[in-house]
Amino acid sequence: MKRSVLNEDMTEFINRLESEISVAEISGTDTDKLAGFTKELYSGEFNAAHYSDINRIKEVWEWKYGANPASQGINNFGWMALHRGIPVGQFRIIPTAIKIGKKYIPGTCGTDLAVLKKYRNIGISNFLVKKVKEKIREKFGLHLICGMNPSSYIILKESGFTDMGIIPRLVRILDLRAILICYGIPGFLSSFAQGILDLFRKIASFGSKAGKDGINVEEVEGFDEDFQKFWDSVSEYYGCIAKRDVNTLTWRYKNQPLWPYTVLRVRKNGEMRGFTVLREGRIKDGRLKNRPMGIISDILVYPKDGKSARALLNETIKFFSDPHKNMLLIKCDILNKRVEDLLRKSGFIRIKSPNGFVLDTGKLLSDEDKRLAAARDAWLITSGDSDLDFY
Secondary structure, three states, X not given: OOOOHXXXXXXXHHHHHHOOEEEEEOOOOOHHHHXXXXXXXXXXXXXXXXXXXXXXXXXXXHHHHHOXXXXXXXXXXEEEEEEOOEEEEEEEEEEEEEEXXXXXXXXXXXXXXXXXXXXXXXXXXXXXXXXXXXXXXXXXOEEEEEXXXXXXXXXXXXXXXXXXXXXXXXXXXXXXXXXXXXXXXXXXXXXXXXXHHHHHHHHHOOOOOOOHHXXXXXXXXXXXXXXXXXXXHHHHHOOEEEOOOHHHHHHHHHOOOOOOOEEEEEEEOOEXXXXXXXXXXXXXXXXXXXXXXXXXXXXXXXXXXXXXXXXXXXXXXXXXXXXXXXXXXXXXXXXXXXXXXXXXXXXXXXXXXXXXXXXXXXXXXXXXXXXXXXXXXXXXXXXXXXXXXXX
16 A cells, blocks of 8 residues: 555555545544544654643644634535544544625635554545535635645645635734844844834834824723624725634634634724734744744734824734733734735735645635636635634
C-alpha cells in the first residue's frame, strides 16, 4: 500500500484505496473515544497542546457544533477514514451560514483534517478529502478551508478544490526596539529607530483622533440590536461574507471556550459604523517566537467610511499599546482589498502569509452564485471566520 498518489492518476488511486479504506460519518455517543482518537492524531504536532485534554476537546466540540446557530438540522459534523475497520484519519466541518449576494447559503468550514502518522504519505488524506467533498456537495452550497499547512494545501487542490490564493497577513509594529534587539541590532540603534518611527506616526496621526466629526469608539461587553442593524446594512457592501448577525457573533466571540475577546465599536453621530474583535496571542515561530502580540480576529466596517474605520483602528492600536501588555506587534489576517487598504492607512504593512484559501461549490448554488463565490475580490474573510483563530 506504500505508494504515493502522485505516481498514478486519480481514477487508479481511488480504485486502489476503495478496497482498503472506507469513509464513515463520525457518529455515536462515545465522545471520550472520539476525543481520545483526536488527541492521538495530533500527538507531536505543532498544535498538540490544544488537543492534549480529552475534556477540553469535548468542551470545544460542544460549543463548535452543539451551540452553533448554523448547526440547526445538521446531525453529522465530520467523517472518519477506516483501514479495515480501524480509525486512521478524520475530516471535520464547522457549519457556517454564508451570504452570497443577497442570499444566505448553508456552508461549511473544513477543520481537523488529520491522519495517524504511520498512515501518512500513502494517499489516505487525498482519498478522505475526495470522498468528503462529494458528500458535502449534496448538502451544502459552499465548503471553505482556510490556513492549511503546505501538504494539506496540495492535497486539497489535487482533490478539486478551487485555489483562491493566499489570505493576506498585515502587521502593525508596536515595539520596534524590542524586535530589532531580537534580531541582534544594538540597543542604541534600536532605540533610535523606535524614536524615528514614533515621530513619523505622531505626525501622520495628527487630526485623526476619535471624537472628531461626531465619531466615538467604545468597548462593549456584548452584541446588542445595534450590531444586528449594522449587519443588515453593512453586509450589502460585501459580495461574499460569513454571517455576522447577533446570534452568530454572540456564539463565536462571547459564548465560547477559546479566548477572552475584546470588542470595540465605532459610532458616528450615534449610528454604528463598525467593530473589531481583539485578543492577545503569541508569535508562533522565528526569532520572535513566544513573544506577545495583539490579534485582530475580526473587523467589519463600511468600506467607504474611512474616517470611522480609521478612528476604530486607532483605538484598536491604542488598546494593544498599553505598556503593561508588552505587545511587539498587531496581526490581522484579512482577505478584502478595501479593508486591507484601510489597515495600510493606519500603519499596517503586509508580510508573507502562510494561510491559503480554497473552496468548493455544492449543488445548492446557482451558476450565478458560483461565479460570485469564485471571485476573490468579492470576499471578506478574517481569521475569526474559520479555525485560523482557534490556535
